[in-house]
Amino acid sequence: MGVAGSCVAVAFRLPTYWCSPNFAFLMLDGVRKALDQLSWSPAYRVRLHDHMFAEEVNRGIEDGKTFGDIFAGLAGDEDIGALRETFNMKAFKRRQEAVLLALRKQRLTDREILGMDLAAYDVARLGSGDAASRKARYRAALVERFPARKQGDAVFVTWEGRQIPSEALDAYLAELRAVRINMEFNGALCRGLKQARYKELDVIDGEPTLVDFIMDRVPERNAPAT
């Protein structure tokens, strides 16, 4: 990303040359939204690099086309709005599972957990560090999904907004676990692929490791690290 005067240039890239272009488009859309929210309304240019459809995407963006316009001939009936919704749902479930499991670890009963309202959730202790940030992340996902949620409303509901009976919690958690297993596969794989593709340094104790030398990912002295 570069800023020159009142102009912003954003470049982005994906873990592989083959990644689904709809992912690229979702990211692009997110970048555009973030830029549009800036108080100083900069002019901007966003470009996708190193992708089999980079040219099509970049040209489409500059012409102000929608995803459907750019990929109509290729992607068929792909509905980018529905895809975004799917991602939001998965994020909701993933974050919800993390706090449900953490609350069970705190030895709360299933009934106590599922009976929590937003006010009780906000004062519940889940520990510091990662646990605290997971708690905040679920709250954000909940409020994004249900903007009208009030202090006295239940904090653990399904994505569709239904209450979860305490006797059904095990089965419900099994469903959330399946979502997590699928997401973790993509997450771990894609992070690994991106790191390998762009020869990102795996620095241990501030020094590149033997692997980095074998992989030729150590920049020459004085060269800026990527």
Place this chain on the structure above:
Amino acid sequence: MYRTPEGKDIFVVDGHTHFWDGSPENQKNIHGKQFIDCFYAYHTGLSPKEQLWEKGKFEKYSADDLYRDLFIDGPDDVAIVQSTYLKDFYKNGFNTIERNAEVAKRYPERFIVNGAFDPRDGEKALEYIHFLKETYDVKGVKMYTAEWNGASKGWKLTDPDAYKCFELCEKLGIKNIHVHKGPTIIPLSKDAFDVHDVDHAATDFQGLNWIIEHCGLPRLDDFCWIATQETNVYGGLAVALPFIHSRPRYFGEVIGELLFWLGPEKILFGSDYAIWTPRWLVEKFWAYQIPQDIAAERGVQLTDEIKEKILGLNAARLYNIDVEAKKKALAKSPFSIAAE
């Protein structure tokens, strides 16, 4: 043969191996370069660092490398070599059956060579299946439903043209249909990841075995559901297994789900050589235990007996390998002598 630290010999069938040429000389275009680069990223992303290969060797390794990595340094008794043509990307193809058959010729008792076809070729696909049977006597094929072909950006196992091909396979005794359902290249449409066509095809072709490579990941739950309903659907562990090194707990969750839903008889080992080599995978798998909380939650265990099934006995059943007879025959093979 894998000899365990306790001194037990385990029969190993490697269900998913390749003998490819992804070298720059063979690349037809940028896609060919990016394809092998992507494989190499899988290799570097998930291998233990002492197992890393240099790029040049990874792009094109020799037949001797393959024999050594699978059978001398490696524990494989039998390797199934899958064919992946990719003639749009590579001048001579990436991993054609001709290339595979050539490498298998020297040690036919060690290899099972599988074919591949594209149902969208219509009549030509049917002719090609006859050719595969007559020329190579194939027992299995590898299908890649996300592959492009002309205007088509992928196909389904349930397409009418595909059904004609599977009818022919059944008639000719090509019983093992390996289907790539996993991380995929050019996944333009979400259908490229979808596993539901397996459900219908497996119901309609009870006489065929459907081996779903990569277990449908990242659609593990859908795959497990289907494989539970269909007695003739199996899961191949290629790509899932290397997580045993980088994310052992995560591997425990995957194998826990597979054991819970499919049971120990329907999971098949595959190294995906040369993306990964079988030795470290088998060693780590043998030493592996599912973390206690996951095992307790799912009520499953990965016992030695189950590991033995996954490593070889299950695939032996699908490919009609008489394990005891094979062990005896292989004891006299040059590799066994070289390994001593």
